[in-house]
Amino acid sequence: MGEYSKALEYYEKANNIYEISLPPTHPDLAGSYLCFAVCYEKMRDYTAVLKTLQSAYKIQQKTFQEGNQAFASTFSLFGRVYRSLKEYSKALSYFEKCLAIDRKALPEKHPHLGIRYSNIGDVHRLMGDYERALAFHQKALNIQENVKCNPLERATTYMNLGETYREMKDYTTALTYYQKGLKIREEKLAKTHPDLAVIYHNMSKLYFTTQKYSMAMKYVQQAVEIGQEKLPATHPHLVEYRETFQKIRKKQ
Numbered sequence: 271m272g273e274y275s276k277a278l279e280y281y282e283k284a285n286n287i288y289e290i291s292l293p294p295t296h297p298d299l300a301g302s303y304l305c306f307a308v309c310y311e312k313m314r315d316y317t318a319v320l321k322t323l324q325s326a327y328k329i330q331q332k333t334f335q336e337g338n339q340a341f342a343s344t345f346s347l348f349g350r351v352y353r354s355l356k357e358y359s360k361a362l363s364y365f366e367k368c369l370a371i372d373r374k375a376l377p378e379k380h381p382h383l384g385i386r387y388s389n390i391g392d393v394h395r396l397m398g399d400y401e402r403a404l405a406f407h408q409k410a411l412n413i414q415e416n417v418k419c420n421p422l423e424r425a426t427t428y429m430n431l432g433e434t435y436r437e438m439k440d441y442t443t444a445l446t447y448y449q450k451g452l453k454i455r456e457e458k459l460a461k462t463h464p465d466l467a468v469i470y471h472n473m474s475k476l477y478f479t480t481q482k483y484s485m486a487m488k489y490v491q492q493a494v495e496i497g498q499e500k501l502p503a504t505h506p507h508l509v510e511y512r513e514t515f516q517k518i519r520k521k522q
Contacts, residue, residue, distance in 0.1 A: 281305050297340065300329040307347055311354075314505075319351050339375045342368050342382075346389070353393055362393045381423065384413035388427045395434045403434045422465075425454035429469055436476050448473050464507070467496035471511050478518055486518045 285302045292299055303326035310318040327344050334340050349364035369386040376382055391406030407427055414424040428451035435444035452469050459466055471493040477486035494515055497508035 277309050278306070281309065295329050295332045297329070297333050300326040300333070300340070300344075303329070304343060304347070311347065311351060314354070316351050316355055319347070323347055323351070337371055337374065339371055342371045342375075345371070346386075349389060349393075353389075353396070356396075358393050358397045362390065362397070365389045365393060379413050379417045381413065381417060381419040384410045384417075384419060384427070385423055387413070388423070388430060391427075391434075392430045395430065395437065400434055400438050404431070407431045407434065421454045422458055425451040425458075427451075428454070429472065432476075433472060436472070436479075441476055441480050444476055445473070448476065462496050462499050464496060464500050467493040467500070467507065467511065470496070471507075471514060474514055474518070478514070478521075481521075483518055483521045487515075487522065490515045490518055 281302065285299075285306070288296070288299050288302050303322045306322040307319045307326065310316075310322060323344060327341075330338075330340055330344060345364045345368040349361045349368060352358070352361035352364065365386065369383070369390065372380070372382050372386055387406045387410035391403045391410060394400075394406060395403035407430055410427045411424070411431075413419065414427055428447045432444045432447035432451060435441070435447065438444075448469060452466075452473070455463070455466050455469060470489045474486045474488075474490035474493060477483070477489065490511060493511040494508070497505070497511050501508045
């Protein structure tokens with residue numbers, strides 16, 4: 271958390287210079303607010319994220335025509351925040367606005383479109399619409415498996431597909447996608463990266479549901495170890511990992 275506080279200090283200094291030297295509707299000011307928003311998102315301070323996003327959006331509305339690609343990253347951030355706040359209808363609306371802009375501005379196989387499809391698929395999963403979730407994740411994979419993309423983006427889509435199939439109780443298919451996502455993340459990320467803990471925890475939940483308790487314990491222990499090293503004690507992910515650990519321990 272300390273590194274984000276330090277980042278905020280630097281953003282604050284830069285923003286002070288921008289506010290003194292630039293007109294109030296200059297696009298660089300909007301960019302500065304977006305930097306704040308991303309940092310606050312990492313800190314899970316969603317009230318601050320929304321406040322800074324609104325500031326950026328107001329400038330962009332005065333500076334750019336509706337549909338300008340500058341809005342895409344702003345709408346994507348709005349979508350991510352509302353997804354984290356479990357306001358899924360709002361999240362879906364912003365992700366769809368973002369997709370509409372990018373589809374007009376980018377080639378149909380552009381990696382950004384893969385991310386947009388994956389985000390929309392994830393929100394449909396969270397809303398319980400598994401058919402649409404699968405359709406959008408497949409659109410994402412059609413890009414991510416066939417175009418030069420960041421492999422970690424593909425790993426996220428695999429993980430989201432795993433979650434979708436797990437919730438549909440198709441555990442064999444879910445495990446296949448988890449393993450694909452895990453393989454990429456283990457190759458590309460540090461051994462204690464929090465994104466690895468997320469997928470370890472998901473696999474633990476799957477093994478718990480299928481009553482393979484020793485495997486469930488193996489993966490949840492890995493999730494807890496990473497969480498304890500990398501996350502604040504009150505972080506929702508770490509709290510959830512510990513709860514899953516206790517549930518599994520009672521079954522052993």
